[in-house]
Structure formats: C-alpha cells, structure tokens
Amino acid sequence: MATSPALDVPPEQPPHKRQKTATTTSSLHKPNPSSPPTTDVASHLDTLERSKYRKGAKLGSGQYADVFSATLISDPTRIVAIKKIKVGPEAREFGISYDSLREIKFLQELEHPNIIKLHAVFSTKNQNLNLVLEHLPQGDLLKLIQDTANISYTPADIKAWMLQLMRATWFCHQNYILHRDIKPNNLLIAANGEIKLADFGLARSFADPFQPMTYNTITIWYRPPELFFQAQYYGDRVDIWSSRDVLFRAWPETEMGMVKLICEKVGTPTESNWPGVSKLKGYVTPSEITPLRPFEYWKQSFRAIGDTGVDLLMKMLTLDPRKRLSADMVLRHGYWTAEPRPSRLEDLPRKGGGAEAMGEDLTRRGGEVPEVNGKGGGKGGKRGDGVARKIDFGGLG
Amino acid sequence: MTHALSEDDIYRTSTQYRLWSFSPESLAALRKKTHDLALERAQRYACNDNGDVEFLTQEEELRLVQRYCDQVRTTSDHFKWPVNVEATAVQYLTRFYLTNSTLTYPPKEIYKTVLFLACKTEATHMTLSEYARRISTEAEVVLAPEYKVMQALRFTLDVRQPFRALKGALMELLNLAEGMVGGEDGDGDGEELQAQMLDVPPPPQGSKTQWKHPGAGKVGAEQLHDRIQAAYSAARNLLDAPALLTDVYLLYTPSQILLAALQLADEPLTSFYLSTKLFASDSLTRPKILATISACADMLAAFSPSQVLTKDDRNALEAKLERCRDPSTRDLVKAFAAMRQDGSGEEGEGVRKRRRLEREKSQKEGDDLFGPSLQRPKANGAGG
Ligand SMILES: Nc1ncnc2c1ncn2[C@@H]1O[C@H](COP(=O)(O)OP(=O)(O)O)[C@@H](O)[C@H]1O
Ligand SMILES: [Mg+2]
Numbered sequence: 001m002a003t004s005p006a007l008d009v010p011p012e013q014p015p016h017k018r019q020k021t022a023t024t025t026s027s028l029h030k031p032n033p034s035s036p037p038t039t040d041v042a043s044h045l046d047t048l049e050r051s052k053y054r055k056g057a058k059l060g061s062g063q064y065a066d067v068f069s070a071t072l073i074s075d076p077t078r079i080v081a082i083k084k085i086k087v088g089p090e091a092r093e094f095g096i097s098y099d100s101l102r103e104i105k106f107l108q109e110l111e112h113p114n115i116i117k118l119h120a121v122f123s124t125k126n127q128n129l130n131l132v133l134e135h136l137p138q139g140d141l142l143k144l145i146q147d148t149a150n151i152s153y154t155p156a157d158i159k160a161w162m163l164q165l166m167r168a169t170w171f172c173h174q175n176y177i178l179h180r181d182i183k184p185n186n187l188l189i190a191a192n193g194e195i196k197l198a199d200f201g202l203a204r205s206f207a208d209p210f211q212p213m214t215y216n217t218i219t220i221w222y223r224p225p226e227l228f229f230q231a232q233y234y235g236d237r238v239d240i241w242s243s244r245d246v247l248f249r250a251w252p253e254t255e256m257g258m259v260k261l262i263c264e265k266v267g268t269p270t271e272s273n274w275p276g277v278s279k280l281k282g283y284v285t286p287s288e289i290t291p292l293r294p295f296e297y298w299k300q301s302f303r304a305i306g307d308t309g310v311d312l313l314m315k316m317l318t319l320d321p322r323k324r325l326s327a328d329m330v331l332r333h334g335y336w337t338a339e340p341r342p343s344r345l346e347d348l349p350r351k352g353g354g355a356e357a358m359g360e361d362l363t364r365r366g367g368e369v370p371e372v373n374g375k376g377g378g379k380g381g382k383r384g385d386g387v388a389r390k391i392d393f394g395g396l397g
Numbered sequence: 398m399t400h401a402l403s404e405d406d407i408y409r410t411s412t413q414y415r416l417w418s419f420s421p422e423s424l425a426a427l428r429k430k431t432h433d434l435a436l437e438r439a440q441r442y443a444c445n446d447n448g449d450v451e452f453l454t455q456e457e458e459l460r461l462v463q464r465y466c467d468q469v470r471t472t473s474d475h476f477k478w479p480v481n482v483e484a485t486a487v488q489y490l491t492r493f494y495l496t497n498s499t500l501t502y503p504p505k506e507i508y509k510t511v512l513f514l515a516c517k518t519e520a521t522h523m524t525l526s527e528y529a530r531r532i533s534t535e536a537e538v539v540l541a542p543e544y545k546v547m548q549a550l551r552f553t554l555d556v557r558q559p560f561r562a563l564k565g566a567l568m569e570l571l572n573l574a575e576g577m578v579g580g581e582d583g584d585g586d587g588e589e590l591q592a593q594m595l596d597v598p599p600p601p602q603g604s605k606t607q608w609k610h611p612g613a614g615k616v617g618a619e620q621l622h623d624r625i626q627a628a629y630s631a632a633r634n635l636l637d638a639p640a641l642l643t644d645v646y647l648l649y650t651p652s653q654i655l656l657a658a659l660q661l662a663d664e665p666l667t668s669f670y671l672s673t674k675l676f677a678s679d680s681l682t683r684p685k686i687l688a689t690i691s692a693c694a695d696m697l698a699a700f701s702p703s704q705v706l707t708k709d710d711r712n713a714l715e716a717k718l719e720r721c722r723d724p725s726t727r728d729l730v731k732a733f734a735a736m737r738q739d740g741s742g743e744e745g746e747g748v749r750k751r752r753r754l755e756r757e758k759s760q761k762e763g764d765d766l767f768g769p770s771l772q773r774p775k776a777n778g779a780g781g
Binding site: 098 | 407410411430434501514517518524525536540544547548550552553554733736
C-alpha cells in the first residue's frame with residue numbers, strides 16, 4: 001500500500017503534554033475566569049439563531065429526528081417546525097449521519113413553493129443539529145388519500161397535486177438534484193393546501209453522470225425498473241417513475257415481486273423495447289414475456305384521468321429511462337391544460353376535523369376558513385361520485 | 398409554463414453565491430477582522446512574563462491554510478476520491494478560516510475533519526474507522542471538530558464547481574466544430590461558424606495548451622478537434638491546483654472560472670467561443686464579462702506551485718504557532734467527549750446529575766470491592 005500523504009503531517013502532541021501546557025497557561029495567565037470564551041462570527045450567528053425560537057409541543061418523530069413546533073420569540077404568531085436530529089450509536093462510526101448532511105445540503109439550496117422551506121439550521125450546546133423548517137400542519141398526502149372514510153377527491157384534485165409535485169421535481173432536476181425517495185408520505189401539506197416535497201435524506205446530486213451510484217435506494221414500490229436491474233448510472237428519470245407511480249394497487253414484499261408486477265402492468269423489459277437492458281447486472285424477468293401494454297389496456301384502468309392523462313402516464317412509466325419523459329417534458333404535456341383544470345388550492349380536500357384541527361386553528365393565517373369535516377364544505381358536488389375512486393391513490397407519489 | 402433556468406439564475410440562488418462570494422475588498426476585510434480578533438484574544442491568554450511571544454502574521458496564517466488545502470488535495474488523491482470531493486473539502490477549509498484563525502484552530506487539526514465531511518456530503522462512502530486508519534489518526538480526532546466546522550460553514554454544505562460546466566463547454570465546442578450549432582441569435586449558420594472556427598488564429602506563445610498549429614496550410618477538421626481537446630485538458634489542469642489553491646472560488650462564479658481557465662489554455666479559441674455565446678449581450682455588459690474573466694485568468698496564471706510552503710517552512714511556522722496558539726482550544730477531543738457525555742438535549746442537567754450519582758455509587762462499590770484505599774485518588778479515578 002502506498003504511504004498515506006497524511007503521514008507527512010507532524011503527529012499530534014502526546015496528550016499529557018497537551019494537558020500540561022494547557023493547564024500551566026491557563027493557571028498562569030487566566031486570572032479572570034469570567035474572561036469571554038472563544039467566540040467567532042459563525043458561532044455568534046449560531047447562538048443568535050438558536051435564541052430566536054421558543055420550542056413547543058412535539059409534532060412527530062421519524063427514524064432519525066424528532067420534530068417540534070416552535071414560535072418566533074419576536075413574533076409568537078409565527079410558527080415553525082424544528083427538526084432535531086437524533087444522535088444515535090451509529091454516530092461513532094460516521095459522525096454526523098449521511099441522511100442529515102444530505103437533507104441540510106440540499107434544502108439549503110432549494111427554494112420553491114412546492115419544496116419544504118428550510119429557514120435556518122442551528123446547533124445546541126450539546127452539538128445537536130436543529131433544522132428550522134416551515135410548519136406544515138396538514139399531515140402528509142399518504143394519510144390524506146388513505147383516509148377514504150372522510151375524504152374523497154376528484155380527477156381535478158389529482159391533477160393539482162400531481163402538478164405541484166412535478167413542479168417540485170422539475171426544480172430539483174434543474175438544480176441537478178435527484179430526490180430518490182418520492183412517495184406520498186414525503187409530500188407534506190401546508191395550511192393553505194399546497195403540497196411540499198420533503199425528506200431529502202436520500203437525495204444526491206447528479207452533477208457528474210459518470211459517477212456510479214447505489215441502486216438500492218427508493219422504497220421498492222416506487223423504484224423504477226433500471227434500479228431493480230442494478231444500473232450503476234442513472235439520472236433524473238428515476239424521480240419521474242416514482243412521481244407517477246399510481247398503478248400498482250398491490251404491495252409486493254420482494255423486489256422480484258415488484259419486477260413481476262411491472263412486467264404485468266407495463267410489459268416485460270426486453271432488448272427491443274429497451275436496448276441494452278439485458279446487459280444490466282441485475283437483469284432478471286419472469287420467463288413469460290408480456291408485450292408492452294397498449295393504450296387501450298392502460299385506459300381501462302385509468303379512465304378517470306382522461307385520454308391525455310393516460311398518454312402522459314404511459315410516457316412517465318416508460319421502461320427505458322432514456323425514452324421516459326423528463327420533468328420538463330412532463331410539464332409541457334397537454335394533460336395539465338386539458339379539462340378538467342387542476343383544482344384551486346382552496347378547493348383541495350383537507351384532513352378531517354377533530355381535536356387536531358382545532359389545535360391547528362392557531363396556525364391559520366387571518367381570513368382563512370377552516371374546512372368543514374374535510375369534505376370541502378359545499379363545494380364538492382362532484383366529490384364522491386366514485387370516479388376518482390377508480391384510481392387507487394395508495395400508490396401515488 | 399416552464400422556462401429553463403439558466404446556470405446563472407440557479408447560481409444566484411445558491412448558498413455559495415449568497416454566503417461565500419466576496420469582492421476582493423470585502424474578502425480582505427473579513428480576513429483582517431478574523432486575524433485581529435485572534436490577536437486581541439491572544440493578548441488575554443499570552444500576557445507572558447517576558448512578553449515576547451511572536452504571533453503568526455496574517456500572511457503567515459494564509460500561507461499555512463493554503464499549505465493544508467494542498468494537503469487536502471494530496472490526501473484525497475491518495476484515497477483516489479473524485480475531484481468533487483477534493484474541491485469541496487478545499488472550499489470547506491478555506492471557508493472555515495474566513496471566520497476562524499489558525500491561532501485558535503491550527504489547520505493540522507481541522508483538515509482531516511473537512512475532508513471526511515466532504516467525503517460524506519459528496520456521496521463517497523468510507524467508514525470513519527477505515528478513514529482514520531488509513532491516515533493514521535484516531536477516529537475521535539477526526540470527529541471532534543465536526544460541529545465546529547459545520548458551524549463555521551454556517552450549515553451550508555454545497556460547493557458549486559466548474560467541472561461539469563467545463564465538460565459542457567467541451568461538448569459545445571465539439572458541436573461547433575462539427576457545424577452543428579447556429580449562433581445564439583438564431584439565424585447563425587452552423588457551417589459558417591464551423592468555417593470561422595477553422596480560421597481562428599493559433600494560440601499565442603505562452604498558452605497553456607499543448608496543441609501546436611501544424612504550420613503550413615489551413616487547419617482541418619481533425620486538427621480542430623485535437624485543438625479543442627488539448628484546450629480542454631489544459632483548462633482542466635488549471636482547475637486543479639491553481640483554482641483550488643487561490644481565492645478564485647470566493648471571488649468568481651464557476652462559469653467565470655472555467656472560461657478563465659479556457660482562456661489561459663487557448664485564448665483565440667475561447668474568444669471565438671465567447672463570441673457565439675455573448676452575441677446577444679449589449680455593449681455595456683459584454684466588456685464587463687470579459688474583464689471579469691480576464692481578472693480571474695490573471696489570478697490563476699499568477700499561481701505557481703512554488704508558492705506553497707515547503708515541508709520545512711511549514712514545520713517552522715507550526716513551531717511558531719505552537720508557542721502562540723490559543724490554549725483553550727488545545728484539546729478538542731476532550732471537549733468533544735465532554736459534550737457527548739452531557740448527552741442529548743435540554744435534559745443535560747438531569748443526565749449530568751444522574752451520571753454523577755452513578756459515578757459516585759460505582760466508586761463506592763469499587764472501594765468496597767477492593768477494600769478501602771489508603772490513598773484516595775485525587776481526581777475521580779485514573780482514566781476511567
Ligand atoms: N415541517 C413539518 N411540519 C409539521 N410536522 C412535521 C414537519 N416535518 C415533519 N413533521 C412531522 O414529524 C414526523 C417526522 O418527520 P420526518 O421528516 O419524516 O423525520 P424522519 O426524516 O426522521 O423520517 C413527520 O411524520 C411529521 O408528522
Ligand atoms: Mg420521513
């Protein structure tokens with residue numbers, strides 16, 4: 001093994017010597033124990049930021065963070081969410097975790113109405129990282145669309161949600177950032193009904209397309225076929241697949257089950273519809289080959305989104321990532337301007353009422369009217385007509 | 398409905414632009430302030446009896462940091478990490494010392510941390526234990542300053558780099574040479590541009606490119622292709638040491654840096670390329686853009702590897718630093734361990750108390766187990 005260039009650097013002083021120098025100096029020359037501690041511009045700013053907020057109740061906790069609500073001390077009507085990164089035992093092997101570094105790195109760069117806003121980051125005395133995020137009190141899209149007892153939604157609602165998601169995805173890709181974990185529970189809902197893409201813990205930049213990436217990211221249900229086949233080089237099209245993955249009503253437990261499902265619903269990836277696919281390291285498909293499903297087949301399952309919707313869907317779920325639409329092409333598709341137009345924000349279905357909603361009244365801006373029972377008040381004449389139910393939004397994302 | 402965002406639009410929203418871009422004057426002022434602050438603090442800890450402690454000058458601080466930027470580069474190369482890790486780590490180190498003095502945090506103790514952090518933020522995988530082993534360091538030494546570094550970086554981790562855009566320029570030049578591109582004004586004829594490109598005068602003496610005009614006769618398509626490739630590699634080399642060991646990242650945008658590098662590589666080719674891009678810009682902004690690129694090129698050209706401190710010079714400076722450094726930040730590992738001991742969050746006080754009780758209890762039990770000691774240890778046990 002070549003010698004490390006770092007060996008060139010003089011070694012640390014032995015600890016006892018360090019200690020000694022430190023104590024002598026401090027005992028000799030620090031007669032005044034209250035002399036100000038080491039401080040610099042950056043730590044001063046950090047302290048300032050930290051002292052801006054008053055922490056409130058816990059909003060939830062995830063795998064690697066606890067989220068609290070907080071108010072600005074200078075203006076208690078302004079609410080934020082503070083996401084405090086947990087320091088687990090793995091910190092010994094990695095230091096600050098990859099997930100939190102990625103989340104901080106990418107959210108600091110992205111400012112878009114459909115991407116969760118990171119207002120600031122600060123650290124506490126105990127070296128915990130805290131992310132000050134915009135407060136999104138309406139839960140996530142998965143909870144909303146699964147709450148079929150209280151909520152129903154129309155094709156126009158679907159279009160409105162999808163449009164916001166696609167705008168967020170487009171903006172990420174413009175910034176050379178792949179989200180890689182697009183799914184309904186990572187889409188949080190703002191007080192005004194806007195959808196916000198969150199959780200950038202798996203994101204990465206694709207600045208250099210020649211750098212191999214890991215293929216086992218993305219929850220399998222939203223994972224595009226190229227990742228099942230262990231492609232080392234992939235691009236923005238992975239997010240597109242995840243973004244419009246509405247067709248799989250089943251939730252297979254294994255990767256192979258998911259591949260099967262893709263073959264059945266979309267068609268079997270072969271050299272003719274995806275040149276080069278059989279050379280991918282992990283290329284395995286069921287022995288029986290399903291030809292690419294034609295328009296009519298798709299239409300049977302997705303009548304509710306109309307012909308243009310089905311056309312877009314097929315292009316977003318094209319097997320070969322090179323032929324799959326980019327976010328930019330998706331946004332240029334005729335679906336968005338076809339009837340019905342996307343619902344207005346204020347018409348979108350909301351989370352059901354109850355104690356939670358009462359608590360959240362405090363967070364509403366002046367003039368906003370709370371939704372009655374999440375049914376969108378009297379606006380929803382078309383709601384619950386059963387058409388929208390044809391689309392299983394368990395898989396939207 | 399969508400309009401493509403230009404590289405410039407995107408760059409202006411970046412933290413690099415918002416927090417880490419300076420005018421030469423503001424950069425100098427910030428560094429001076431940091432240095433002065435460190436000296437002021439030093440007056441407090443070093444009011445020596447004989448009073449003749451010599452402090453590092455601001456220039457010496459800068460040279461030492463530059464030396465460790467180079468150290469980051471060689472260490473990253475040793476791991477065969479991609480260039481983006483290297484560039485990010487170097488910027489982390491540079492940014493760290495904009496608000497911290499080497500008197501407080503000697504770079505010898507920081508550079509390993511920034512490199513490991515950059516490895517993580519640039520999606521390169523290596524465990525801490527392997528990293529520490531291969532640079533013959535203890536893991537704690539790498540981790541101890543990590544939060545300090547995060548704080549100094551103002552929790553911004555993204556470093557915009559010129560490498561991707563340089564590849565983009567290469568592609569565009571090759572397309573121009575193939576006659577595949579019209580001018581920016583839309584009606585430019587690809588073939589006409591191709592013809593003009595073949596007529597671009599040869600690079601003058603002193604250009605960084607290896608390409609030489611074949612002498613007699615006109616340049617053919619194949620030679621043009623070689624010329625472009627040679628300009629690219631020369632520019633790419635300038636993006637290594639010269640771009641990373643000077644202040645260009647703090648003063649210029651990635652596209653200005655890459656155009657400056659191309660200009661040093663092959664000026665006539667670059668000015669032809671710029672003319673196809675700046676066609677639409679007005680007579681006021683155009684000279685401004687060109688002047689900025691030239692200023693950046695001057696800074697890159699002025700760099701020479703001999704400016705980097707030699708090992709002996711560095712040792713001498715560090716010996717001097719050892720005599721004048723801030724003693725309160727001397728043992729970061731210990732401070733870090735104490736921080737971790739305090740546990741997580743606001744319960745710190747409670748946790749500390751519980752720990753103390755536990756410690757006292759185990760000490761008692763220890764005493765019982767081994768019989769009462771004749772001489773009680775002064776501190777709470779040795780090591781532990
Ligand atoms: N900005 C926010 N506003 C309101 N609640 C939030 C916000 N962010 C997260 N939460 C709540 O905290 C929970 C955990 O947050 P999450 O970001 O998913 O953490 P993790 O990354 O550890 O999974 C979420 O499920 C949600 O209930
Ligand atoms: Mg989560």
